Amino acid sequence: VCGWYSTRRPYGLIPLIVTVAICAGWCSPAATQNVPPQLTADVGLTIVASDRIEPATPNQAVYDFGKASLLDQTMVEQDFTIRNDSKSQLTVSRLQSSCGCTTAILRSSDGTSAVLAPGGQTGAHVTVNLAGLHAGPIHKLVEVYVEGNPLPAAILKIEGELTPAVTFSPSALSFGRVQAGAEHHLTLTTTLDSRLAGPRGRMPTLLSSDPSIRVRPIPAPAGASGPARTQAYEVTLAANAPLGFITGQLEFAASRDLSSVVSRALSGASAAVSAQISGDITVQPQVVAFGAVQQGHEASRQLILAGSPAVQLESIVITSESAQLSAKLEPMSPAHVGKLNVRLSAHAAAGLFRSQLALALPNGQRLLIPVSAYITR
């Protein structure tokens, strides 16, 4: 094509080349590829095989810890030996773990770097903290970097399965969209490792993080001989729950009666509960997210408030939980719709800002609006 084109249009080749280059840019590998590029740099770093470590390739190895329960152990630890099989000196400059639950240190003087002559080797000690992780398969990895190469020169993997000490069924509860003013109930079943039961087989107490959601154990029927570690609960959404979207977590209470092992096993277990409660007013959006706000700068967001025709907007009492947060309702047309202008003061302190606005109606209904911001210096 180019030969024909250059013969017929001797000066026309340049636009053709440019056009082809543009098309090539459109179809560039970064835009369409599904096959990942190289995962590691082959610089001659080798992970030494042992009875517990199986290298998949010379520079990638897996330690499979099998099954573990938080009631038996909270840590998985393993040593890997890394050898320089290249013909030049390599400097291991850092170890990068995939998760905050995983730490890795080199068996060197400073723990973070090691100079390896050809044939030389060093050790890496990897620890996975299982506390706080949910049950199921665990895949954690540590990347080993050497000076002068942006890709990891070796990958150390720790895999296995964390068996559940507690399971919730269902794992998340939703009341769906419900009307205010009436109680609503759902059932939750928990299955606990029998070692989590306290003295005389007493089960730990399940609590809700939201005061509008209550939890009560359902007594097993008389004569029932089911497994003692399974417990059903009635989860109740209170009749006076605030309007709007509410969400909470069901978690086991910390108690001095529980051993540290049991407390640790219970600490990561939770089930989410949510409900959308309809009443005489709605607001959209239902939360105020200021996002990142620079300290010393005021921020504002606008919400649209709509009431049923019977609601007088002027009768709504707005209160703020924080002195740095204010809100003003501006009526619109039609009369039962208004703009709620929410303002975050320039004097808010740096860091996390969490608060809420409460809108109270004369009939006793309340609408709570969570507010969040991150104030940066």
Add this chain to the structure above:
Amino acid sequence: MKLIALLTLLLLPIQPAAAHPSHRRAPNFTLRDRAGKTHTLLSYRGRPVTLFFLCGCTHCTELARQWAEWQNGGVLVHTTTIVIFAGEAQYADGRISASGLATNQTTILGDPDLRVTRALYHAPTCPRVFVLDAHGIVRYTNNHTDDAPQKAPALLIASRTLAALRRSAPKHP
């Protein structure tokens, strides 16, 4: 000849790949959800996408809970949330779904061998987030000193993500 040159000049401004490295096009991938259905990033073009890389540790759960509050509160109606879970998608249930993420706004995909996480997105450390605009260009990722994974509070990462979404699609409330 003139016509070809003119066409070439007209085509130049619409070259899709942005030159700035932080505004690169997000690499495409195909992964499966918990039902085994395959999802391709390209099919989400046309609206902003928030792409999370999560493993289910406490840092990841905290970020997912914050995002869930905004999703359910109606703040994120103009974006699609994709969670790439470090493992098989079915195991994300107890870890990520339980954080309260809105099922109708979230797609959870499994990346069992971490190939997409590591090789395509260079995001081995969790929790990591990428904001993609409607054209698939990366507009934000938390790889700065103050919003780095494992170090920054979840609310800061979420707030920066939201700010990038608002820049990409100003309709966000």
